[in-house]
Each structure stands twice: as C-alpha cells, then as structure tokens.
Amino acid sequence: MDHSPSTYQTQQGPPGKDTFPGHSWTAGSFRLGVDPITLSFRGDLEHLESHFHQNYFESNLRHIRLCHLVAILFYGLTGLLENILFPEAISALWTVRYGFVTPVFIIGLGFTYTDYYKKYWYLIQAGYILATGGGFVMMIILGPKPEMYAYYVGIIIGLFFGYTFIRERFIHASLAGCSLLIFYLLASIYIIETPVDILVYNLLYVCIANFLGMIICYHIEYTARRDFILVHLYQDEREKVAAVNRELEKRVKDRTLDLTESNYRL
Numbered sequence: 001m002d003h004s005p006s007t008y009q010t011q012q013g014p015p016g017k018d019t020f021p022g023h024s025w026t027a028g029s030f031r032l033g034v035d036p037i038t039l040s041f042r043g044d045l046e047h048l049e050s051h052f053h054q055n056y057f058e059s060n061l062r063h064i065r066l067c068h069l070v071a072i073l074f075y076g077l078t079g080l081l082e083n084i085l086f087p088e089a090i091s092a093l094w095t096v097r098y099g100f101v102t103p104v105f106i107i108g109l110g111f112t113y114t115d116y117y118k119k120y121w122y123l124i125q126a127g128y129i130l131a132t133g134g135g136f137v138m139m140i141i142l143g144p145k146p147e148m149y150a151y152y153v154g155i156i157i158g159l160f161f162g163y164t165f166i167r168e169r170f171i172h173a174s175l176a177g178c179s180l181l182i183f184y185l186l187a188s189i190y191i192i193e194t195p196v197d198i199l200v201y202n203l204l205y206v207c208i209a210n211f212l213g214m215i216i217c218y219h220i221e222y223t224a225r226r227d228f229i230l231v232h233l234y235q236d237e238r239e240k241v242a243a244v245n246r247e248l249e250k251r252v253k254d255r256t257l258d259l260t261e262s263n264y265r266l
Helices: 043-085 087-111 116-142 147-165 170-190 196-265
Strands: 007-009 024-026
Touching (some): 043 116, 043 147, 043 196, 116 147, 170 196
C-alpha cells in the first residue's frame, strides 16, 4: 500500500469494507462518485446511498426541530407589524399567516416525533419551501397594492430558508424553489396584474436568490456526502490498522512461545 503524504490510492475491494476502488484522495481535495444532478452515489459507492440518508436524518433531527421553532417564531412575530401597517387587510393577511403557514410548522414539529417523519421528511421539507414562499405570494394577492409588492422579499427569505437552513436535499429543494418561482410569476401576471417595471425588478431578485440558493444547497449536500464517505474511509483504515496489530501481536506471541520452547530444550 502506498503511504506517500500527497496521495492515497486504494486497492480493490467494496467501499466501507476494505477500500474505495477507483477513487483517490489528495491533500485538501476529494473526488466523489455522485450523480451531477441528483448527487446520489453511483458506481462503487451506490450501495451506501441508503446508509447516507439514514445517517443524514439522524444527525440533523435536532437541527430540523430547531428550524420548526425558528420558523414559527419569526413567521409569527413579523405578522404583528401588519396590524399597524395594513389594518384594513389584517383579516386576509393573518388568515394566511396564522391560519395556514404557522399551523403547518406547528403540526410538522409534532410530526418529527413520529416514525413516519423519517420516511417522508424530504418531501415534507420541500412542502415547507412551498408553504413559506407561497404564503407570501398569497399575501401579495390579498393585501393592499402597491404596498404588498414589497412582500417579494418574503419569498426570498422562504427560498433561503429552504435551501440553506433546513438541510433539504438539493434535488427536492430545487424543484420546490423553481415551482415557487413559477407560482409567483403566474400570480403576478394573471392575478395581481403587477406593473411591468415592478414585476421585472422583483422577479430579477427572486431569480437571483433562487439561483444562489441552489448553488449553496448543492454545496451543502455534496459536502455532507463527502464527509460521510471520508468517515467510512477513516473507519476502514482503523479496522485495517487494528487487524495488522492483532496479526503482529499473534506473531510476536507465537515467536515468543517458540523461543521459550527452544530455550527449554537447550
């Protein structure tokens, strides 16, 4: 085995057991075999996909519950200003905010303590992106104009909440984010009839936020997958060292016994 400090090249064998064939690690870099779009493991690492999702869920469960609390807190508190700024539309705005979006997170928080959440948590997280951003779109539709046009900022917050904070998978977050973008565009054209200059300005920043969020989310999941494989590699190397030590101890013991017997015969 090559133990040079610059490169580690594995021998043939199944990943997670003996080696990771076809992959090389250099100082500060790591080439990971994943699908470029879904980021799912492929090739020699494909059989570790289910193990990654199990580990990813268990390591993020406490963080996910914290995300629920943060969403309930901020989505709820920011609505208090609407009672001052838009008293004439408070009924419609609070119906969306406190009658739909906030209860979604409250129910979702309780659902995290059930066995079903682990099975559907990626889809549920994608639903949160649609719920938070879609709630702001609905408030833009129902609230007074032109003041409510500024609520496109809430859509941006919902996108970054979904792409960066809740640890959603890239593929699910991207589908939800792009769906939210289409919903906002269609609502702005056919329901709200937003002036063109305002729509172009708002849509530009929403699209930029969505694109940046996708890049960040991609990097978060890729890094999580890379770290997962590196941990497996580290554990594999520890097992190899332990096996070598056991074999060495056995040889020393056998050799000592042979020497003892030879000395006795002498």
